[in-house]
Amino acid sequence: MKLTFITTNKHKFTEVKAVLRNYGVEIEQVVMEYPEDKEKEMAEVAAESAKHLSKKLNKPVITEDTGLYFKAYNNFPGALPKFLFKGVGFEGIFKLLRGKDKKAYFKTVMAYCEPDEESVLFEAEMHGEIAAKVVLSKADAMPYDHIFIPDGHKKAIVQMSMEEKNSFSQRGQAARKLGEYLRNKK
């Protein structure tokens, strides 16, 4: 079985691919922009997007959206972590959190949809805190991986292998839930 993961983000694709392979599921990446109303609930957007895209491509698709929630700021920036990072960078994020609670969590909503069916959603969270400074690394990683220290760990995500990250990250967990679902579905 080969499924289509629609994402512009190569890191997300690589992570999900590694997890699903353990369930005998191969995926291909399709890079496609699609409208997401960021004022709606993430789950609703993911469900609608996957449904729309599976119908359009006439094959089963996976989509995902990931939010970031700062405890100190009423769960800002929510569904817009990329918007925040692009705007203020590491420096702005550190400034925002200076003297504030550094706790934050990520939430991923992964949607799987077959043509003319309803989307099935898989959600998971990863809690932790924003580091005091950027953890430098040669790794080609997602921006927040350089500053996020997951609960129960002493290092930033960028200092871990993808396998280690996947073993507890919100995206890894959501992908495993999808893997289980697909296995039981056969």
Added chain:
Amino acid sequence: MKLTFITTNKHKFTEVKAVLRNYGVEIEQVVMEYPEDKEKEMAEVAAESAKHLSKKLNKPVITEDTGLYFKAYNNFPGALPKFLFKGVGFEGIFKLLRGKDKKAYFKTVMAYCEPDEESVLFEAEMHGEIAAKVVLSKADAMPYDHIFIPDGHKKAIVQMSMEEKNSFSQRGQAARKLGEYLRNKK
């Protein structure tokens, strides 16, 4: 002539109403949520929204959208000033700008559309800087009015009358452009 200004924001309505009255144009407020894709250019969104809504209501409508652009942060938050304020508040904005260039500007795009016509756009900017602290006032004002000092002024907007604000603000300017347009159109 009575026009319909579609906005959920009573302050915007009051300001635009005061300007347009000078052109013999009365407006009524209609509170309606409509989808805005904040990743698109503001002008495009305003034009599409006004066109869509004038057709839907079958009457001429005005819409507007206002963005905020911090010089220190690559013009962040752009079309999402409300999102930023709701998330981080005055405290977060001051933290972000600590030790940074305080210059910022507002841009308003106002769209006017008659049913089955194309939208006509009126744009204006107001440049200035973010104050060092919140200027307290009993006035029921928009959040950024408490911290924005326009170029050429020594006080925050909240310390001015609406007439004074309208005389130079980006929204006041855009509304006057619309007023001129409507006067010439008769």
